[in-house]
Every structure is written in C-alpha cells, then in structure tokens.
Amino acid sequence: MKDDEVRKVADNVRDYFRETAESIRIFRWVWRELTNKESKRWSRRLLVLSLLGTVVAMAQPWFTKSLLDGAVQKNRGTIIYGLIGFGICLLFAKVLDLLASVCRERTWGENFVNLDRRLSGLFFSQSLGQHLRESGSLNCAGLSKGRDHIFNVQGVLLFNNGLVDMLQMFVSLAALWLISPVVGGIALGMLVHYVAWLMFLNRAFAEKFAPVEVNYRRYTRALHELWDKVERVKTCGRAETETRRLADFGRATADEDRRHSLWFDRLATVRSLITDAAFAAIMAYGAWSVLQGEWTVGLLYPVFSWTAQFRGDLWRIGQIERQLNKALPAVKALRDVLSERPDVTDRQGAASLPTLSVPRVEFVGVSHTYPPAAWDEDDPETLAKAGQPVLGDISFAIAPGEKVALIGPSGVGKTTLMRLFQRYADPDKGVILVDGRDLRDWRLDSWIGALGYIAQQPQVMDGTIRSNLVFGLSAEERARVTDENLWTVMRRLKIDFGSRLTQGLETKVGRNGIKLSGGEAQRLMIGAAAVRKPRVMVIDEATSSLDSTTEKEVQAGxxxxxxxxxxALVIAHRLSTVRDLCDRFLVLANPDDGNGARVEATASSFEELYRLSPTFRRLADDQGLRIGSDKPPDGSPDEPKGEPAKVIPLSLIRR
Ligand SMILES: Nc1ncnc2c1ncn2[C@@H]1O[C@H](COP(=O)(O)OP(=O)(O)O)[C@@H](O)[C@H]1O
Ligand SMILES: [Mg+2]
Incomplete structure (x- = not known):
C-alpha cells in the first residue's frame, strides 16, 4: 500500500461478504503455496486438539452444575459425580494444553523455515524481466512486509488463541442453543449485533481513522527523510526549523487521533452495554425458568459461564478481525505478485550448452516491447509509449572470441538488448541463436553458466574477499578452486586495495568490512566474473559511475x-573505454518512427564508424573524441555538431 493510500473497507453487507470470500482465498493461497506437508499435519492436529480442549473446557461448568444440584438436593452421589467429572476435566484440559503446545511449536518451527524457502522459491522463479516489471512490489520491502504479516496472522491464530476463540465461540453458541432455543436465540442476536457493529465501525474507521493513519505515515516518512538526509539538512541549516515544523504536524495528527479515539471509546461503551443487556436477559430467562421449575438451579451456572465465554470470544474475535484486516492487504499484494507464472522457463527438450567451447551468438530480426506495468494503465502517456517497441528488427552476430561494443545514445535500448541476451525476457519477435540453435532451446542454467556479467553498480555481498570471488561458483567448483587461482586473479586485476587486505582473502568487505571505493568494488566484481571462467562476457556501463582515473584501472581489469x-558484448558510456577493448562496434539508433531502435552501422574501427554513422559522430563529437583525420563524406545526412573550438565555423568568419 502506498503511503498516501487510504485503505478501503466494505460499507455494505454484500461488500463485506465479498471481502470475506477474498480473505478466505488469500488464506487458501498461503495454505496451498507456502505451507509444507509437515506443517499442515501439525496444524491439523492442533485443530483437533483445540476442538477437544474446547469441549473439555465447556464440560467443566456442566459438572459444576451437578455439584450445585447435588448440594441443593443434598444428594451425595450427584456431588461425587460432579466432583469426579470436574477433576477429570481439569486433568484433561492440562494434558490437551500440553499436547497443543507441542503442535503449536512444531507448526511454528516448520512454517518459519518453510515459509521463507517457499517465498524465495516463488521470488527467484520469476524472470528478471518480471522483476523489472513488478519492481514496485516484487522486491525486498514487499516480500518482507508480506512475510511479517503472514507471521503476524499465524501468531494471532496460534499463540493468541485466535483459533481456540473461534472454535469456542461456535461451540458455546451450539451448547446454549441445546439448553434452550430462547437462550441460543438471544446469543445469536448478540452475534448478529456484534457483526453489525463491526461493519459500522469498519466504515467509521475508514472515514475517521484512515486519514489519521495516512498522516501518521506521512509524518514517519518525513521524519525518516530528515534523519536519512542529515548532510543536506545540516548544510542547509534546516535542522531546527524542520524538526519544529514536523513536531507541529505530529501534534495536530495526534490531536485528531485522540478526538476520534474518544469518540470510538464512547461507541464501544454503548456496544458493550447492549451486549451486557443481552447477557442479563439470558440470566433473567434462566431465573424465570428455575421459578417455573423447568431448570434446576445448577443449570444457571453453565449457562452463565458459557454466555460469559461467548461474550468474551466475540470481543476477542473482533480484535482478531481488526488484526487480520490490517495484515491481509500486504499478504494479498504478495499473493498477487508471487502467483504470476514464471515467463522464462526451460522449453521441453532443452539441451545443455557444451561447457567448453565459446559459442557463436546471432541476433536475427529481434524486436522487443516492454509489457505495460500495472501502474501504466493510469497514465495515458506512459501507456501509449509502453505499447511501442524499444528494439525493432535487430540483427548482428558475435563470432566466438569476438568482442562487440554496443554504442548508442542513452535510452536507445542497449541495456534492453543485453537483458534479452541474458534472458531476462524473451524477444517478442525474432530469435537469438546460440551455436545455431534458438536460445530458448538451451537450458537456462547452462546459458547463465556460460555468461559473466558485470553490472553498472557493483553488488558486493557482505562477507570476505574470498566469498565474493567464489559467489558464482557451484559447490564442486568452489572445492576445486585453490587460493593460488584466486591470488592469480587478484594480481592480474591489481586487487590489493592499497594494502588494506590485512587478512588476505579472508579480509571482510561489505557492510561490516573495509569500505571499498566504486572502482575497487567494480574490480572485485570483475574478479568474481573472471573466477567463473565465463565464455561470454556481458558488460553494461561498468565504468560509468567512476571517475576517469579509476575508470582506467577498471578498464585495465x-x-x-x-x-x-x-x-564479449560491452556497453560503455565513454567511447574511449571500448575503443581498445573491442574488435567491432555496433551503433544503435532510434529513428523515432515508432518501430524501435535499429542497428545504424557496424564497423571494426572508430574511423570507419565515424564515416558511416551520424549517431556515432554526434556521440564522438560530444565526448570530444579525436578520430584520426576523418571527416564525414559530403552530403552526409547529419553534420556533426561542431567540435569545440577546433575549427572556427564559416558562419562566424563571414560575420
Ligand atoms: N523495465 C522497463 N519497463 C519499461 N520500459 C523500460 C524498462 N527499461 C527500460 N525501458 C525503456 O526502454 C528504453 C530503452 O532503455 P534502455 O535499454 O535502458 O536504454 P539504454 O541502456 O540504451 O540507455 C527507454 O525508453 C526506457 O525508458
Ligand atoms: Mg543502459
């Protein structure tokens, strides 16, 4: 749920039941997808034990009735019968309690491990394309929020006796009904009255409390932002003013909250008065029945305790409903995003790519359109653009051992092409051939195994230099790789971090270790890619966030x-980075005809490219790159935008 979003609640009976049905579907999804056999077994046992426990707890007042009736009638037999029954109930209750705790702990333990495993399974089974598309919800925050709420619901049901309360409520109602339909009817009236209140209060909650909740969320977000951006706040001298402004907003929100809360408390008092009146009516009816000689005096006791039980359960179930209402939106969001089917999977009969040879790769007429994200539908402008292909009809090949650079202005689709190459998603049209066979007919894991990817932002994992270097290796490969192998890579890439490697390969990096600069982190990532001995390197703007000195070091790596x-397929923001690194250059350009980017030119030297490609000329000139003595041919469709002050433009001389 977004910060400013007000949670919707049902405001009529039909909506209420529709929502209840949806909640049940969410529960069933959790049960089906996230619960394993073992934990299902334990929770079923828990349910049976809870039911037995409820019956035993309710039998106890029944035996008390015998005790009382025996005392009134001065009948020893009845008293002893009552006492024995009472004692057995106590004993049984304890044993059942103990067994239930075992089941509860087992269910909890099983769920704890299994839930995360299942969540991760569903999370990782979706393609990176799906992750990009759903990046607003299919992410760590969304997952962990949903997970926390599943644990909350589970905690409420298992440990706060939610399950027992619900069972008890129905069993007490049934028992009261069996004693007398009048008493049962009044109790049912209590239930209906309570549900009506619940619906009314939910609606009142939406009107009054939800905006307060929104304000609380805004307040917290603003506070966190102040703390997070301490540098900006302090250097602008805004600390005191902003804190005061926020405190005023906080006070206003709290005042509003208090007003509504007091209103709510008054209503709650009315509600319990009505429930209490129903309780009194049941007891009055009981007393009257005793006077009529229809009930024994003793019967008043179980009726009293079951009604009290029923009233308490109603109240607690109201609380549970509130907690579930709070938890379910996050669980629902999780379900919606995790129940999407993975869209990049192995085709039937997919083969493993040979593990040793460097494959030949060929793009044949590849085009790609990003599917509109859910939120695009609200925005006509993005929706219109979302339907247009980003890449249109791209064809080129990478021979084994060839290094190809992708060049093109920002936003033309270089990263998109790389994503297709790594099967984040499959192209809508055309095909990527690897060793002459559709990429979709190779097993995905074997293709990933052949690739070494270096992303724009280095993703150093918390751990040691070693754990980072071997992260991409299988268990067998890890066992096989020697320290000497790792050190060779370190030396070749000059990963010494200014002799800060005090613990050698075991030196800690990441959150709890030495702080790495961007260039150092990137070299570590290159090292990690090298250790995997990839056959095809995929490098996307690996140096774009570095300064030019650091860039040189990384480039050497x-x-x-x-x-x-x-x-290799290499994208670099600075053309100078790829000039010596690559054998062939491919320029992507988007003619803005709504058909996506095409290959504008391909050449094996910058000089040739400068002649052939207006897009390249523009980029090279913008970056002040010196390209031999080449000038664009006469009548070229697009003159380069004058190189900075090298030649004085004719137009100026004439003036
Ligand atoms: N996940 C995405 N969903 C929708 N559109 C995207 C997504 N990623 C990129 N695009 C769009 O595709 C186009 C090409 O982007 P990209 O491949 O990142 O370009 P480049 O890497 O050349 O800068 C851009 O118009 C961009 O807005
Ligand atoms: Mg990019």
Missing part, C-alpha cells in the same frame, strides 16, 4: 578478463 579468448 576488463582488458585482462577479455584477453582470454572469450566473446
């Missing part, structure tokens, strides 16, 4: 990794 006869 890249050159090392690429020197092993691997193939």
């Amino acid at each position: 890249l050159a090392e990794v690429l020197s092993d006869g691997v193939s």
Whole structure:
C-alpha cells in the first residue's frame, strides 16, 4: 500500500461478504503455496486438539452444575459425580494444553523455515524481466512486509488463541442453543449485533481513522527523510526549523487521533452495554425458568459461564478481525505478485550448452516491447509509449572470441538488448541463436553458466574477499578452486586495495568490512566474473559511475578478463573505454518512427564508424573524441555538431 493510500473497507453487507470470500482465498493461497506437508499435519492436529480442549473446557461448568444440584438436593452421589467429572476435566484440559503446545511449536518451527524457502522459491522463479516489471512490489520491502504479516496472522491464530476463540465461540453458541432455543436465540442476536457493529465501525474507521493513519505515515516518512538526509539538512541549516515544523504536524495528527479515539471509546461503551443487556436477559430467562421449575438451579451456572465465554470470544474475535484486516492487504499484494507464472522457463527438450567451447551468438530480426506495468494503465502517456517497441528488427552476430561494443545514445535500448541476451525476457519477435540453435532451446542454467556479467553498480555481498570471488561458483567448483587461482586473479586485476587486505582473502568487505571505493568494488566484481571462467562476457556501463582515473584501472581489469579468448558484448558510456577493448562496434539508433531502435552501422574501427554513422559522430563529437583525420563524406545526412573550438565555423568568419 502506498503511503498516501487510504485503505478501503466494505460499507455494505454484500461488500463485506465479498471481502470475506477474498480473505478466505488469500488464506487458501498461503495454505496451498507456502505451507509444507509437515506443517499442515501439525496444524491439523492442533485443530483437533483445540476442538477437544474446547469441549473439555465447556464440560467443566456442566459438572459444576451437578455439584450445585447435588448440594441443593443434598444428594451425595450427584456431588461425587460432579466432583469426579470436574477433576477429570481439569486433568484433561492440562494434558490437551500440553499436547497443543507441542503442535503449536512444531507448526511454528516448520512454517518459519518453510515459509521463507517457499517465498524465495516463488521470488527467484520469476524472470528478471518480471522483476523489472513488478519492481514496485516484487522486491525486498514487499516480500518482507508480506512475510511479517503472514507471521503476524499465524501468531494471532496460534499463540493468541485466535483459533481456540473461534472454535469456542461456535461451540458455546451450539451448547446454549441445546439448553434452550430462547437462550441460543438471544446469543445469536448478540452475534448478529456484534457483526453489525463491526461493519459500522469498519466504515467509521475508514472515514475517521484512515486519514489519521495516512498522516501518521506521512509524518514517519518525513521524519525518516530528515534523519536519512542529515548532510543536506545540516548544510542547509534546516535542522531546527524542520524538526519544529514536523513536531507541529505530529501534534495536530495526534490531536485528531485522540478526538476520534474518544469518540470510538464512547461507541464501544454503548456496544458493550447492549451486549451486557443481552447477557442479563439470558440470566433473567434462566431465573424465570428455575421459578417455573423447568431448570434446576445448577443449570444457571453453565449457562452463565458459557454466555460469559461467548461474550468474551466475540470481543476477542473482533480484535482478531481488526488484526487480520490490517495484515491481509500486504499478504494479498504478495499473493498477487508471487502467483504470476514464471515467463522464462526451460522449453521441453532443452539441451545443455557444451561447457567448453565459446559459442557463436546471432541476433536475427529481434524486436522487443516492454509489457505495460500495472501502474501504466493510469497514465495515458506512459501507456501509449509502453505499447511501442524499444528494439525493432535487430540483427548482428558475435563470432566466438569476438568482442562487440554496443554504442548508442542513452535510452536507445542497449541495456534492453543485453537483458534479452541474458534472458531476462524473451524477444517478442525474432530469435537469438546460440551455436545455431534458438536460445530458448538451451537450458537456462547452462546459458547463465556460460555468461559473466558485470553490472553498472557493483553488488558486493557482505562477507570476505574470498566469498565474493567464489559467489558464482557451484559447490564442486568452489572445492576445486585453490587460493593460488584466486591470488592469480587478484594480481592480474591489481586487487590489493592499497594494502588494506590485512587478512588476505579472508579480509571482510561489505557492510561490516573495509569500505571499498566504486572502482575497487567494480574490480572485485570483475574478479568474481573472471573466477567463473565465463565464455561470454556481458558488460553494461561498468565504468560509468567512476571517475576517469579509476575508470582506467577498471578498464585495465576488463582488458585482462577479455584477453582470454572469450566473446564479449560491452556497453560503455565513454567511447574511449571500448575503443581498445573491442574488435567491432555496433551503433544503435532510434529513428523515432515508432518501430524501435535499429542497428545504424557496424564497423571494426572508430574511423570507419565515424564515416558511416551520424549517431556515432554526434556521440564522438560530444565526448570530444579525436578520430584520426576523418571527416564525414559530403552530403552526409547529419553534420556533426561542431567540435569545440577546433575549427572556427564559416558562419562566424563571414560575420
Ligand atoms: N523495465 C522497463 N519497463 C519499461 N520500459 C523500460 C524498462 N527499461 C527500460 N525501458 C525503456 O526502454 C528504453 C530503452 O532503455 P534502455 O535499454 O535502458 O536504454 P539504454 O541502456 O540504451 O540507455 C527507454 O525508453 C526506457 O525508458
Ligand atoms: Mg543502459
């Protein structure tokens, strides 16, 4: 749920039942998808034990009735019968309690491990394309929120006796009904009255409390932002003013909250008065029945305790409903996003890519359109753009061992092409051939195994240099890789971090370790890619966030990794980065005809490219790149935008 969103609640009976049906579907999804056999077994046992426990707890007042009736009638037999029954109930209750705790703990333990495993399974089974598309909800925050709420619901049901309360409520109602339909009827009236209140209060909650909740969320977000952006706040000298402003907002919100809460408390008092009146009516009816000689005096006791039980359960179930209402939206969001089917899977009969040779890769007429994200539907502008292809009819090949650079302006679709290459998603049209066979006919894991990817932002994991270097290796590969192998990679990539490697390969990096600069982190990532001995390197703007000195170091690392006869597809923001690294250059350009980007030119030198591609000329000139003495041919469709002050433009001389 977004910060400013007010939670909707049902305001009529039909909506209420519709929502209840949806809640049941959510519960069933959790039960089906996230609960394993073992935990299902334990929770079923828990249910049976709880039911038995409820029956035993309710039998106890029944035996008390015998005790009282025996005392009134001065009948020893009845008294002893009552006492024995009472004692057995106590004993049984304790044994059942103990057994139930075992089941509860088992259910909890099983769920704890299994839930995360299942969640991760569903999360990772979705393609990276799906992750990009659903990046607003299919992410760590969404997952952990949904997970926490599932645990909350489970805690309410298992440990706060939610399950027992619900069972008890129905069993007490049934028992009261059996004693007398009048008493049962009044109790049922209590239930209906309570549900009506619940619906009314839910609606009142929406009107009064939800905006307060929104304000609380805004307040918290603003506070966190102030704390997070301490540097900006302090350097602007805004600390005191902003804190005061926020405190005023907080006070206003709290005042509003208090007003509504007091209103709510008054209503709640009315509600319990009505429930209490029903309680009194039941007892009055009981007393009258005793006077009529229809009931024994003793019967008043079980009726009293079951009604009290019923009233208490009603109240607690109201609380549970409130807690479930709070938890379910996050669980629902989780279900919606995790029940999407994975869209990149192995085709039937997919083969494993040979593990040793460097494959030949070919794009044949590949085009791709991003499917509109859910939120696009609200925005006509993005929706219109969302339907247009990003890439249209792209064809080129990478021979084994060839290094190809992708060049093109920002937003043209270079990253998209790389995503298709790594099967984040499959192209809508055309095909990517690997060793002459559709990429979709190779097993995904074997393709991923052939690739070494270096992303724009280094993703250093919390751990040691070693654990980061071997992260991409299988267990067998990890066992096989020696320290000497790792050190060779470290030396080649000059990963020494200014002699901060005090513990060698075991030096901690990441959150709890030494702080790595962008360039150092990126070199570590290149090292990690090299350790995997990839056959095709995929490098997307790996140096774009670095300064030019650091870029040179990283570039040297890249050159090392690429020197092993691997193939490569490289994107670099700075053209100078790829100039010496790559054998062939491919320029992507989007003619803005709504058909997506195409390959504008391909060449094996910058000089040639400068002649052939207006897009490249523009990029090279913008970056002040010196490209031999080449000038664009006469009548070229697009003159380069004058190189900075090298030649004085004719137009100026004439003036
Ligand atoms: N996940 C996405 N969903 C929708 N559109 C996207 C997504 N990623 C990129 N695009 C769009 O596709 C186009 C190409 O983006 P991209 O491949 O990142 O370009 P480049 O890497 O060349 O800068 C851009 O118009 C961008 O807005
Ligand atoms: Mg990009």
